[in-house]
Amino acid sequence: MIDKVDEINKIYELLNSNKLNEAEILINKLFKLNPENIELLNLKGELFKKLGKYLEAKDIFIKVKELSSPNIPVQVFLNLADAHISLKEYDDAEFIYNNIIAMNPNNIAVLNGLGRVLVNKMMYQQALNQFNKALALDESNYQILFNIAYCLKYLEKYNESIDVYKKYLNKLNMNQTNTKHLAAIYLEMGINYLAIEEFDDALNYIMKSKDLNPNNPHTLSNLGLLYVKTDRLDEAESLFVDTYNLDKTTDIFAYNYCHILLLKGKDDEAKEIIEKFISEHPKSYRMIKLIEKVKFNKSNNMFNWVKDIHNDSETPLKVKIESGFGMFSILDKEKEYEEAFEYLFEANNLYNEMQGYSYERILKFHDYCKLIRYADNTHITNQKKHPTPIFIVGMPRSGTTLTEQILDSHSLVHGAGELRVIEEIAKKYEISNYSQNEFLVNKETLKKFQEDYFEEIKPLNIDNKPYFVDKMPGNYLFVSLIKAALPWSKIIHCKRNPMDTCLSIYTKKFVEDSNAFYSLDGIARSYISYNDLMHHWYNKFEENTIFDVIYEKLLDNPEEKVRGLLSYLGLEYEDKCLEFYENERFVKTASSVQVRKKLYNTSVERWKNYEQQLTPLYKELKQAKIV
Template sequence: MNNFPVANQITIPEAVKRAYAHWNAGQAPQAEQLANQVLQVVPHHPDALHLLGLMAHAYNKPDLALDYLRRACMLSTAPAAYCSNLAEICRQRGLLEEAEKNARRAVAQEPQMTAGWNNLGIILQESGKFDASLECLQRVVALQPDNHEAHNNLANTCKLLGRLEEAQASYRQALALHPNYAEAHSNLAFLLCEQGRFDEAAAAAEMAIELNPHLADAYLNLAEIEMSRLRHDDALQRLNSLMAFAPQHAGALAARAQLLIKTERYQDALTCAHEAVRVAPDSARAHNVLGRALQALDQHEQALESFERAATLPGTVMEEAMVSRATLLMEMGDQDAAIAAFDHAMEKFPGSMRVMMARTDSKKYRSGDPDIALMEDALAQAVKPSISDQVGLHFALGKAYLDTDNSERAFYHLDQGNAIKRSVMVYDANQTRQWMRHIAASFTPALADRFKHAGAASERPVFIIGMPRSGTTLVEQILASHADIAGAGELSALRFAVEARGRFPDDLARWNDDDFARVGEDYLSRTSSLAPDALRLVDKMPANFLYAGLIPLILSGARIIHCRRDPVDTCLSCYSKNFSSEQLFAYRQDELGAFYRDYQALMDSLRNVLPADRFIEIDYESVVDDLETQARRLINFVGLPWDDACLDFHHTRRVVRTASVSQVRQPIYTTSKGRWRRHAAYLGPLLTALGIQSASSDTSGQA
């Protein structure tokens, strides 16, 4: 039937034509009425269904839009443009397989349709099929060389392929064609951030926001830039600005959760990540950041599930999620499963630098290891990897060459990696020295005596303090092997409890008994849910040495174990580790040595005020030489009966989330004692800063 069964009949084609005319003229009610009248006569009319689909999409009714467009494309004769539009709606809903199918159908029907090729290129890009995406988008640029959006889309794929110079050229071309193209400014900002050009990146993102104050990606990119510069407060401010007009933006929620993880506000991060998943249940990024939040809170099985879910969803997060899962398995002590997971990730992403860097700590390199050549080649390319990948590759190669006893190549890469990382950090060694001296001066014998009974009374907390890489993880693992002791890892609870009461140590002079007690109670409250049945809870945050003088005054029953190790071995181990946390002092040999001397001076001062029955010092070398004597000493110190499991600490199944994760899964070994002497020729600035004049000098004067 081609006519309406009413007076003043018009043909179906004329009705459809009028409906589209009404829609284009902004007369939506008339357009919808005519389209529905057409469907009453011809229930599967593709043109009417297509129009209603466009209208539903415009009025933010995605499910209805998807239904109409699917029905419009049911017939094999459906126009290519309809299939392309359906593909775009599917992409926006995260249905990437269906999107690709319809986009390919569109360009097969109409090979010269640039919009179809553009849609397909973006779909392939979001599916992680970057080479195929590149081919599509190059075709679009060839068909429409003056299309600024096409150049921007091509640049996005080039960036994902690591072809950063080509990406930058395409972004610049997009901006040359359209200087006020906010999206290109925003995308260029992200690229410049990956190249470590943070000031230029921030300027580009600010320009994007000025041009389009509601461009969400620009705020996300600016927040990422500030996080890369360790300006976490500024990053949070940018995310708050975005969420002021888009409070349920999944990307903003995921980015906020990531920032909260970085600042160790794990419970808040978990809440935020759950909200991101609720808003976007098919978002791989949301599930991945949820996994990271769960991991930080020791909810390991749930974290594995989130990483696995993220790895099965389409998009560009699969590789990261697979690496996160493998890394968590390694932290959980399941070495075989971790290695298998890394291998699976490498099979899925052959030659992946991300996988190679992540599995560095799970293996001991030997000469000729193919990973070494691949990582060297990646750094030798004319087009450099992103700044974070450059850092990771240099540290991974430094570790590989240390394993193979090639000091020259090891320190070439360690010096490069540390220099790049140091260049993006703000650190004042003199200010740090003055702060430590202020702490030392604040804890006098008079203060210690006056408030020695003020703190909350609990024998549960055990603090392991010292420099990073000084044996703190080893000591924790020995203790945590005891049936009545739980190792909690590196907690920020003490720092948060202290900071909640004011400036440290400035405000100490104004505190009374109640103030000290409240800080202790705050700490106990923050840790009460951790292993509640354990008689002792070990907090091995090394940097708590800054609060060592305070601990007996806020927690009168707490015990403190100070780990010490050869100064040069300690500093070399720090210098060779790409810390995930912010050890700002560790990335220049002279600053590292100066920090060690300042730490040493602080501990020398605090040793005079710490109660002898609540404070012991243990040397890493002594543990290595005589494990049983030192282990028994530790267990006796924490006031518990001996447990033979403490001698088999490397068999203890618990999560270890530190740079020493692989070492504590092995029996005691002595190869790390005095290892710095093999590399002394490359440690000049460090040795000078430590006051050691030659490789043969005695280093027994350790902290």
Template sequence: MAASQNQHTQKIVSLLNSGQLGAAAKAAKTAMKAFPKAPQFPNMAATIAAQSGDPRAAVQFFAKALKLSPGDPGIQENLIQSLVESDQHTKARELISKLVVKRPSSDRLWQLLAVSHMRCNEHAESIDAATKAIAVNASNALAFNLRGISRKSLGYHAEAVVDFRKSHEIKPRDPDPLANMSLPLAELGKPEEAFEACRMALELDPNHRIALFNNAVLLNEHGRIEDAVGVFKRLLEIDPLHAEAWSELVQTQSKEDNLRLEPAIRYAITKTPRKSENQIHLNLALGNCLFQKGDFEGASAALAVSNELAFKTRDVDTRNAQRQLEAIKDRFPKDGTLSTAGDTQSPCPIFIIGQPRSGTTLVEMMVSSRSDVASCGELPFANQLLIELLKNQEEFDPKTFSHSYRSSLPALPSGAEYFVDKMPSNYRYVGFLLSAFPNAPIIHVERDPRDVALSMWRSHFPAGDMDYTSNLEAMARTANIYRKYMNHWKSIAGNRMLTLDYSDIVTDIEGSSRKIADLCEVEWTPEMMSPEQNKARVKTASVVQVRHGVHTKSIGGWQRMERALLPFTKALDHELWPDLD
């Protein structure tokens, strides 16, 4: 006697409850053949595929279930979720746009749209969609969490923490918002609260991957290297395929320890889908392992895979960067004068600029070794304010800018007379910064662009202003634009900007630190020669290097991978870089 629909359903559920996903999938397909017009079986097959980590297969089954039950909101939303998880965003958004007309009060649809935008690094759009979900349902904890993630990605850390706290308030047993708020709390200068957020998340779930990863990152940033290594290893015991943990571990622990990791990283690579974004971090980890091993050919191959995959996820337009350069130069002509009507309050900013990976973190640790100089790391505020001003072609008012900039600062320690903003890409905005803060010194760090390129090629940067770092030709074009900026600013800044070459810094730390002290009009102290002793938080890719003290090992390192870097060196404008010939 043939089994009934109810018997098929019970069998599938029983297999699912016992964790037999493969057998449950076969049972669902058998039921689909026996009852081709019953929507629950393709729906169950889709759910099983989704739980098995195959969202593309889930899409096919959910689409079939939806044909059999066209108005089912649950199936509609599950189909959209699978489309989003398989990165079929155009189809997902088309379906959402049709459904929100019929179901405008569905917070779930807006929430799914927010996830889609977030996965595409479209954080402003994600915030808008999450806000609409919250407007419909103020108790949607996930929407608050999503909005917090996107706000954090855009550098709005205080607003992100508010969202994460609200999400936690709504769902106090969910460790996600607690783990997510840890890093923005650290950005706001609240390290104790950041560690506490991780602790609370791990109390709810000791194996929570985000909490473990963020905890390790925080430990690393605060110089607790051995503790960080221990947490990364624990995370990899729980999840041997955690790509970012592999990448961070390789950059954190010693060369000797890394040489033992190669087989495990290669295994993780074979077990991860070839086109997965996780391959970016896994191949980066492998490339850096092989580089330390001295296998530069193997390192070149792995790093090429990592960067090629990263570049496919990014939108690089150096033509826009060139247009921005011309627009800014027009605002600050060489024969013009800078405004002195800006902010002269204390604490006074010290701006450190240069190409990423040029030594700006080292200089920050040198100058902030003084007790009256607060280290603030890479502050996004100048870029956030000026990018909108340039986009809208608005007039620049130094007082308005300085007020908005200063009001965004994290809490500074008492007794601080200066604070350091070490955002390398502020080299674009020197004229604005000097006008807004007439007393502020600017320290410009130069480094051989080929060594910079190698360092960027061996690192992974978040999407946004650093998109170009995953393509050698784009890196060279950006380096050329940087050089044009600095040639222009040197004719305007006068003695308010000090240019130091990285090689001079590491070969003469005392002389360089004295020049910095003179520029900033502070008394030189011996501590400025030992930046590795500085207990300030370091959150850039330089976190481990700066803790190892000043050394000359990386000078000329590009020659070890000269052949791999040929696309970069060929694209450099040698009229701008005559000293390289």
């Protein structure tokens, strides 16, 4: 033992106040006197951790463990496990924690540590279980709330995560809380609000975070994502460029930058960055989501990278699903259809098992939409006051993005992309509450609906153009509501070969909640219900209320069909509408790459490449007299 108690205490103070140079000098001075003093070794390990020298820290803690044997304190194991986590040696850390739990299942620090390991292994539900156990043992340990909220976010329980963060904030002493930690909390809350599309709250918390930590690339990146969601796309691009240049080693920054490049049609630039990043970070899973948007083939290193990740037994389930879609995309382009479909079938099955869906709920809502009645709307027209909304509806992958791109290329039309405005306002006034047998929408509600709609879209139509495109395919559910609340609006129905449409849906992992689209049976049933509802609208409304754009006919005779479309809208023909591929607007849907190209017919009758595999789908559609 050494009798330098005051100096030991001084080291603790220096480490706690991050005066690392002074701490190192004092540790080295005392270390020369007693190089095997366990307390000094622990302090040296802590110093190395703070200096980012994790390998040296691990070696020190291993030595402490050897010197402490056979009665090794739990804290020694905790220090060693923490070093393993810092080195991303998660299995080693997990092994240590599980051994301690086997002897003492109620050690809060161990449960919390194991939860951290599981978070890093993307096993968020298991991590949450450990954090909840720790909190149950000591509810006053409010620091665990941060970890719980963090897991809830990744489990997509965003509202619960927000509530826990608020509870955590209420327990913090703001005067004693580290500024960067507070900024991290605000950022996490902003991310949650962004996920549930509460954009004002998201902006509020992200800007709070930015004020406290202005150069944090994670904050700037999420602000960019918010700007993408709110169509401030040039500002988003600027932020993504900045964050990528600040940190080219973190996958989310490279991903966001490549994603924005792809949205702008800069495929070659994105491909170069993706290839470089993956060569340097082969364990980065995030880039898999971009594989189908970039032209890779089997001879490219990217193919082997995706395949290795897919076949790795340690690959998380969500990543395995993404890699399955990625493998399909590459093999489909190589015309190796049988093997391609095997990956596609597996990916869809895995996702379907994980999510599930209720077809009965879908069918019930379709039937309910037919029953909604609307009051007389003769006197609610404000056509001179507002732009003419153009609603593009239909099934996903039926040419809706192409149609919008054509219209946005017209000088009098603004294409706003996919908006959930109609759906959200319908929820607000309980019009979409299908628990009722029948619903009458009165005149006052229709007026409020109209006012709310134009209030929502006003910030999007920044050039104040007289025509405004709202391209949400699922708005086919609300055709009757749209015509009641916005009687001068235009409805464009995009149609495509049903088998091609259904196959194309099956090949995509949708961002939004479309759980019925991950099985052939679910897609068939969804298509049949959609087809039935559209026939109901055709029978209900006068001829020419709904204008059909048939994908195959548009490809065969583009000028004639575009002229007909513009005539229906009351617009003069402009050549730019046929040069839509030169339009530099951002396109945020799965078709963002396709609409950068001239019209092509390689996707027509594509389903025949998979005719045998799609037999069950074909039979269901044939029985419904759709094919």
